[in-house]
Amino acid sequence: MDNEIDIFELASYGIGFAEKKCPSYKCAEIFIGKSQYTNIELEENSIKYSELGSDNGVSIRIYNNQGSIGFAFTNKLNKTVIEKIVTNAIKMMNAGTPDPDFKNLPEKYESYPNVDYLFDKSINSLTIEDSIELIKDLITVCNEDDLAISQSGDFTANYNMSYVFNSNGVEAYGEETLFSISSNMIVKDKVTGETSNGYESQMKRKLKEIDGTTTAVEALNNAKKNLNRTKIKTKKMPIVLTPKGTINLILNPIASAINAELFQYKRSFLVDKREKKIGSKHLTLEDNALINGAVGSSIFDGEGVPCKNKKIIENVKVFLKGMRGLMPYVQGKFKLLIETTGTASFTLNEDNIIGGIKLESERKNEKYNRVLVNYINPDKNYQV
Known part of the structure; x- marks a missing residue:
C-alpha cells in the first residue's frame, strides 16, 4: 500500500x-x-x-x-x-x-x-x-x-x-x-x-x-x-599528511565545527572566528555538492534548498573592499585576476609577491590610500 x-x-x-x-x-x-x-x-x-x-x-x-x-x-x-x-x-x-x-x-x-x-x-x-x-x-x-x-x-x-x-x-x-x-x-x-x-x-x-x-x-x-613499527618519543616535528590523514586531522574537525546547530549553540571552536584567520592561507576548503557522480553531491539539501559549491575557507584574498582584486593560489602558483581603475601595481621577487592598490580621488590634490599585501611564494614559481 x-x-x-x-x-x-x-x-x-x-x-x-x-x-x-x-x-x-x-x-x-x-x-x-x-x-x-x-x-x-x-x-x-x-x-x-x-x-x-x-x-x-x-x-x-x-x-x-x-x-x-x-x-x-x-x-x-x-x-x-x-x-x-x-x-x-x-x-x-x-x-x-x-x-x-x-x-x-x-x-x-x-x-x-x-x-x-x-x-x-x-x-x-x-x-x-x-x-x-x-x-x-x-x-x-x-x-x-x-x-x-x-x-x-x-x-x-x-x-x-x-x-x-x-x-x-x-x-x-x-x-x-x-x-x-x-x-x-x-x-x-x-x-x-x-x-x-x-x-x-x-x-x-x-x-x-x-x-x-x-x-x-x-x-x-x-x-x-603497520607491521614492526618503530616507536618514537613524543616531540614536535614536520609531518606529511596522506589524504586520509588530511581528512582525519583537518577536514573532519572543521566539518563538525561548521555544523549550523553546533555553531548556533556555541559548541564549536569556530565561534567568534568568522572572517578571522584560522589556518594557512594556502588551505582551501569547499563543500561542493555539484560534482557529477560524486558521493557527496546532491540536487538539494535536507530542507529543499538547491545545493551549490560553498566556499568554507578560501586561499583567495580580497585586496580592498569594493574592488575585485583576487589572487588565487593554484597548484603551486599564484594567478592574478584583477579588475581595478588601472591604478594597481604588483611587484614580483624571488620569494614574495607584493600587491599594491591605490585609490585616487577625483580631486588631484587629495591623498590616496595604498594597501600592500604580501604573499609568500614557497615554490618560487608564479604565474601572472
Whole structure:
C-alpha cells in the first residue's frame, strides 16, 4: 500500500492538515524518504550474513511565531498516521522553547541545479548473488597471501528517494544510489609473531566502479606497512599528511565545527572566528555538492534548498573592499585576476609577491590610500 500512495498528495494533505489544526502556525515542513538496500557482512574471512530490506519514513517539523519547534515522525505512509504525527508535532511546538533566532523555513525555488550520475539504474537488476561475488573477491585476496590471517568487511548497495515539502511552496524530490565495499585485513609476521591490521574502502555512485580486489589489496598493503613499527618519543616535528590523514586531522574537525546547530549553540571552536584567520592561507576548503557522480553531491539539501559549491575557507584574498582584486593560489602558483581603475601595481621577487592598490580621488590634490599585501611564494614559481 505504501508503494502505491501518491507522495505529493500525501505531503499536501499533511501541510493542509497542519494549517487546519493550528491556523496560527508560522511554517511547516514534511520530509519523506523511501529506501531499499542490500547488505552483506564478512567476518573471519567468511560471509556472516546477507540482508535485503527497505525503509520508509515521514517526518514533520512545525514552527510557531516564537520559533518554537515541534517534531514527529513515522514509518507508515498513510493519511491517518500523518494526522497523528501532525497533531503530536503541534503539541510539542506548543510546549517547546522559543528560539528568537529562527526566521523561517526556505521559500519556494524556481529551479534546481543539474547534477548527473547520482543514480545508477543497474541497481534494479542487482541480485544477492551478484553482491556475494564482490565479497568473494575480498576473500580471495586474503586466502592467497601468506601473511594475511583474517579479514572483516562488507558490501552495501542503497537506493534512496527523498522528498521535501514545506508550507512556503518548496517541493523538491530526487533519487540516488550508493554502493560501498570495505576490507579490514589482519596480517601476522611469521618471524616476530607481531600482528597488525589495515583498512580500505570504496564508496561510489556506480556499481561498475566498485572493485573488491583493489580494495582488499590496498587494505592488505596497509596492514603490512603497520607491521614492526618503530616507536618514537613524543616531540614536535614536520609531518606529511596522506589524504586520509588530511581528512582525519583537518577536514573532519572543521566539518563538525561548521555544523549550523553546533555553531548556533556555541559548541564549536569556530565561534567568534568568522572572517578571522584560522589556518594557512594556502588551505582551501569547499563543500561542493555539484560534482557529477560524486558521493557527496546532491540536487538539494535536507530542507529543499538547491545545493551549490560553498566556499568554507578560501586561499583567495580580497585586496580592498569594493574592488575585485583576487589572487588565487593554484597548484603551486599564484594567478592574478584583477579588475581595478588601472591604478594597481604588483611587484614580483624571488620569494614574495607584493600587491599594491591605490585609490585616487577625483580631486588631484587629495591623498590616496595604498594597501600592500604580501604573499609568500614557497615554490618560487608564479604565474601572472
